[in-house]
Amino acid sequence: MRVLSGIQPTGRFHWGNYFGAIRQYIDLQHGNEAYYFIANLHALTTVREPALLRQYTHEAAIDLLALGLDPTKATLYVQSDVPEVSELCWLLMTVTPMGLLERCVAYKDKKAKGLAADAGLFAYPVLMAADILGYDSDVVPVGADQVQHIEVCRDLAGSFNHLFGETFVLPKAKVLDDSAKVPGTDGEKMSKSYNNTIELFEPAKAMRKKIMSIKTDSRPMEQPKDPAGDHLFDLYSLFATPQQRDEMAALYRRGGFGYGEVKKALADLADAFLAEPRSRREHWASHPDEVRAILADGASRARKKAGEVLRRAQKNAGVR
Numbered sequence: 001m002r003v004l005s006g007i008q009p010t011g012r013f014h015w016g017n018y019f020g021a022i023r024q025y026i027d028l029q030h031g032n033e034a035y036y037f038i039a040n041l042h043a044l045t046t047v048r049e050p051a052l053l054r055q056y057t058h059e060a061a062i063d064l065l066a067l068g069l070d071p072t073k074a075t076l077y078v079q080s081d082v083p084e085v086s087e088l089c090w091l092l093m094t095v096t097p098m099g100l101l102e103r104c105v106a107y108k109d110k111k112a113k114g115l116a117a118d119a120g121l122f123a124y125p126v127l128m129a130a131d132i133l134g135y136d137s138d139v140v141p142v143g144a145d146q147v148q149h150i151e152v153c154r155d156l157a158g159s160f161n162h163l164f165g166e167t168f169v170l171p172k173a174k175v176l177d178d179s180a181k182v183p184g185t186d187g188e189k190m191s192k193s194y195n196n197t198i199e200l201f202e203p204a205k206a207m208r209k210k211i212m213s214i215k216t217d218s219r220p221m222e223q224p225k226d227p228a229g230d231h232l233f234d235l236y237s238l239f240a241t242p243q244q245r246d247e248m249a250a251l252y253r254r255g256g257f258g259y260g261e262v263k264k265a266l267a268d269l270a271d272a273f274l275a276e277p278r279s280r281r282e283h284w285a286s287h288p289d290e291v292r293a294i295l296a297d298g299a300s301r302a303r304k305k306a307g308e309v310l311r312r313a314q315k316n317a318g319v320r
Contacts, residue, residue, distance in 0.1 A: 003032045004137040004171075006039040006079065009056035010046055013063050014197035016182035016190035019238050024141050024176055026068045034074035035135050035302060036064070041079045041086070041127065045120045061291050063201060066281035077298035079131065084306035089123075089130040091313050095159045096126050105148055129153035134306040136169040147173050164316040168309075182238065183231035185214045200274065201281055208267045216259040224255035232262055239269035 005025055007013075013022065025036055038060045040053060047053045057078055069076060079085065101107065104125050110117045128149050132140055133156075140150055150173040157168035181189060184196025191197065198210050216232055219225060227233040227249040237245050248265070251257055284291055314320035 001032045002035070002136060002138045003028045003141065003174075004035040004037075004132055004135050004139075005141050006037040006042070006131060007060065007064075008039045008043045008046075009053065009060040010043050011056060011192050012059060012199045012201065013067075014190055014192070014199050015235075015238065016184070016197065018067065018200055019182050020143060021141070021176060022064065022067055022069075025074075028139075028141060029070060029074040032139075035077075035137070035305075036069060036074055037077050037079045037082075037131065037302070038064075039079045039131070042124065045118065045124065058288070058291065061295055062281060062284045065284050065291065065294070066201070066277045068277070071294045071298065075298045075301045076294060077302045078295055081295070081299035082134070082302045082306050084303060084310040085127075085130045085134045088134050088306070088310050088313060089127045091317055091319075092126050092129055092133070092156050092160065093123065095163060096123075096156055100152060100155065101125060104152065105145070125149050125152045126156065129156045132171050133157055133168045134309050135302070136305070136309060137171045138169065139174045140171050141174040141176055143176050147175060160313070160317075164313075164318075167313050167316045183234055185210060187215060187231040201278065204271055207270065211267045211270070212260070212263050214263060221258050222255050225252045227252040232259060232266070236262060236266045236269070239266070239273045244269070 005021070007017070007021065025034070028034055029036075038057050040057045043053060043056070047056065061076065061078075064076065065071070101122055106124065107117055107122050110121060125148075129152060132150075132153050140153075142150060150171065154170050157170050161167055184190035184194055185198065186194070186196045188194050188196060198207060202210075214232055214235070230252070233248065233252060236248055240248065248262065311320060
């Protein structure tokens, strides 16, 4: 089974990125043909500083390798290093109804808020479709909020196949586990746009300080508390073993504890969990040429496959 997914380099990865997506990418690299890309072309809709985008792209590669993405098992590459996908995007644009893109959530939401929506955001789902179709992808792991884009991808592939003959594989979405939704320091969904993130690789002292600042309610220590729906307990559960989670849940129900106690336990677990990835990250950060070589090799492999699909699409459409 061929698996494909991408992640935007719009800033340093945080806990939500890992538990919501990256962890599943790493699991899926075993026993599958996996393609994972750093979506720097998509990031251009929000990051407009060239030096910053280059930095974020490089840091994203280092972080993915440190978190366990294995370049001998998965193809890791930068989106812009595969120009065949951008060419394929144009072919797909010619069969894309305007109304389909106008109904896409990201564009509608921005327009409804009165924010400027450029053509890049409008056509974003078509480039995403090219990213997916360019590798004959069978499965695309996505969050529930991205399922619409997979449906658009399937619609465009179906339209192209209908007009020009069988060209594209119709992919299926693999919806990532809803339980992986990660609350931020304020209890809302962890997101850079909410400024409530805890970065995966920020210094241990800074990470601990953020954990200790997590907002909690003002119930007295002696009062029993329901762990269900408590965002501090949810964060603790991300790192805890089943036994540790059960013990913490029992403590909540019993009462007689302070939230500071839970925060300290969370910080200790997060520290231990990230110790090995931090060590791997030090290696990759001090060997940038190795990282660039991995990305170059990944791009070479990705271009070979995307080139096959592009030539097939060009021939069927009559432009080759």
